[in-house]
Amino acid sequence: MPQMLFLGTGFSSGVPEGNCACEVCEKARDMSSPFFRTRSSVLIEHDGKNILIDAGTDFRFQTIKHNVRKIDAVLITHAHEDHIGGIPDLRGFSSTWGNDPALSMYCRQQEINALKRRFGYIFDENVTSTKPKFGVKTIEPGKPFDVFGLTVTPMLVSHPPEDAFGFRINDLAYIPDAKTIPSESMKLLQGIKTLVILGNSDESYPKQMSIFEAAEIAKTLKAERVFFTHIGHRVQRNKADQTLPPHMKLAFDGLKIDF
Numbered sequence: 225m226p227q228m229l230f231l232g233t234g235f236s237s238g239v240p241e242g243n244c245a246c247e248v249c250e251k252a253r254d255m256s257s258p259f260f261r262t263r264s265s266v267l268i269e270h271d272g273k274n275i276l277i278d279a280g281t282d283f284r285f286q287t288i289k290h291n292v293r294k295i296d297a298v299l300i301t302h303a304h305e306d307h308i309g310g311i312p313d314l315r316g317f318s319s320t321w322g323n324d325p326a327l328s329m330y331c332r333q334q335e336i337n338a339l340k341r342r343f344g345y346i347f348d349e350n351v352t353s354t355k356p357k358f359g360v361k362t363i364e365p366g367k368p369f370d371v372f373g374l375t376v377t378p379m380l381v382s383h384p385p386e387d388a389f390g391f392r393i394n395d396l397a398y399i400p401d402a403k404t405i406p407s408e409s410m411k412l413l414q415g416i417k418t419l420v421i422l423g424n425s426d427e428s429y430p431k432q433m434s435i436f437e438a439a440e441i442a443k444t445l446k447a448e449r450v451f452f453t454h455i456g457h458r459v460q461r462n463k464a465d466q467t468l469p470p471h472m473k474l475a476f477d478g479l480k481i482d483f
């Protein structure tokens with residue numbers, strides 16, 4: 225049975241946020257507390273393989289904290305810094321220096337283009353420094369693909385001014401960053417049992433839905449278990465999580481679930 229390890233469950237700034245001195249951020253300064261949240265990422269453990277979704281700004285720290293010793297594939301939801309900022313550190317898991325096989329990276333062409341702009345040296349054959357070695361496989365919305373025997377279905381979610389991917393794997397869907405979910409993607413989500421979705425804030429933002437809007441989507445989908453990730457400091461500060469039904473919980477860094 226696949227397992228999902230939450231490497232990070234924080235929104236784009238993480239928690240604590242910068243120099244914020246709110247009650248939640250003060251508690252989060254204890255890095256062993258569940259209030260401390262690194263940028264959102266998960267590791268799917270399946271059949272001895274480790275499949276990473278997103279490598280954000282805190283990626284290297286997360287691999288040390290959670291004792292991740294190998295990564296066999298990486299999937300990218302979208303090319304925002306909090307989801308790709310740690311891409312260079314994947315060289316610790318497959319690099320041009322050794323004889324490592326290339327690390328399979330599944331994403332859209334537009335993410336590749338963004339990665340080339342952001343980390344040009346990684347894709348520049350003239351640069352000979354040690355860097356991660358990727359075998360890029362482009363994927364398209366609504367078209368399932370296989371990763372080590374797991375069927376993954378990518379779906380578009382709106383994330384203005386662009387869009388991003390969520391992924392369905394078996395009866396679980398992972399949607400860490402979105403404003404709305406288009407109807408075609410809602411169709412792809414029918415029948416899920418576990419929904420992992422953003423709980424960014426108690427407020428609705430131009431790029432992100434609120435935790436309440438996310439809870440409504442979970443209700444529409446009749447998800448049996450809901451775990452919120454991509455969580456900002458406002459959620460617990462304003463006790464938004466305490467208004468949710470018992471089957472909807474905030475994930476925390478280090479949480480592991482079967483699915």
Ligand SMILES: [Zn+2]
Pocket residue numbers: 235236304306307400401454
């Ligand atoms: Zn994000």
Ligand SMILES: [Zn+2]
Pocket residue numbers: 302304383401
């Ligand atoms: Zn984003």
